[in-house]
Amino acid sequence: MxxxxxxxxxxxxxxxxxxxxxxxxxxxxxxxxxxxxxxxxxxxxxxxxxxxxxxxxxxxxxxxxxxxxxxxxxxxxxxxxxxGLPVMKGAGELLAWLQEKGLKVALASSTSHKTVESHLQQAGFTGFFQAVIGGDMVEHSKPQPDIYLKACQLLDVEPGNAAAIEDSPNGIRSAYAAGMLPVMVPDLVKPDPEIEKMLYRKCDSLFAVLEFLEEKDKKGELYQPRI
Structure with missing residues (x-):
């Protein structure tokens, strides 16, 4: 779930x-x-x-x-x-859908917290996240699991019940080491066989991630909070 x-x-x-x-x-x-x-x-x-x-x-x-x-x-x-700030296609649609469904959402970036908050404000994305963690908030960032473990702690969720949306091998290693469900949307670096074995899912875009989660929702495999 x-x-x-x-x-x-x-x-x-x-x-x-x-x-x-x-x-x-x-x-x-x-x-x-x-x-x-x-x-x-x-x-x-x-x-x-x-x-x-x-x-x-x-x-x-x-x-x-x-x-x-x-x-x-x-x-x-x-x-x-x-x-200007280049927003990835599908980002706004995916975040809005997750908010509508009521899933817990966090951001875990190796970039400094100040820069992360600035980017989120520029894009109008600040209201979508219950927790925002920057790389300067942990001793060691990716590929160590610290930043993802902190995100799960702040969301009060077990890592095994949380999916990490990542583009880089270091990010996938971090999420995998934290015991999460790594979903990769490859960008500049493509996954090698080592990374492929760690993946819960590979998608070619954020729109594909949305489609994947919609499928999980139809199967009852997404947590539905009581209102």
Whole structure:
């Protein structure tokens, strides 16, 4: 029985991962940093603490992490100011349906809580979530299970009764380790055989997630709260 849905943010609700990748590549080329693709895709799903560790392990302890992130953030904000916040197709429809059904809904993102709240406000999504957890609210974010366990705790739901909507391998590993039902909507990184084995369901869009949940609802496999 699915009682709650916990969303990732970047690459699921908003097409911000693509902007981040473009920003990282632009700054890396400007600074003459080689082979940045490994760092870009390896950091998807990580919070700032774990991203710092990963980049320094990958490129050496002399990697200018703070300056690099300062520059990539500036490029990212420039792109956002120009084109606005890119909302994923189906996000609003899926959130509205979940609200109508009365399921518990949370957001668990490796991005900082302040940025998460800002994005939700810009998109008009703040009223859809009973809990919002940013990557700076846990010691270790994805692929560790901390952030999803915290989301389930705040929703007062057992992890086995909660589905996690994710796009990245690190996010799927996190949800799987937490004992949740990982639903993947692949974005920039496609699942390999290791990740495929962890999945409860794979969907090609948020509209497909909605269709999947509608099927579960018809079978009586979604929790229906008493009104």
């Amino acid at each position: 699915i009682e709650a849905i916990v969303f990732d943010m970047d690459g699921i609700l908003f097409d911000t991962e693509r902007l981040s990748v473009e920003s990282w590549i632009e700054v890396a080329e400007r600074l003459g940093l080689p082979d940045i693709d490994k760092g870009v895709y390896g950091c998807i799903g990580l919070n700032r603490t774990d991203c710092r560790i990963f980049l320094k392990e990958t490129y050496g302890q002399d990697f200018p992490y703070d300056y690099f992130r300062e520059q990539t953030a500036a490029v990212f904000q420039r792109k956002m100011a120009k084109d």
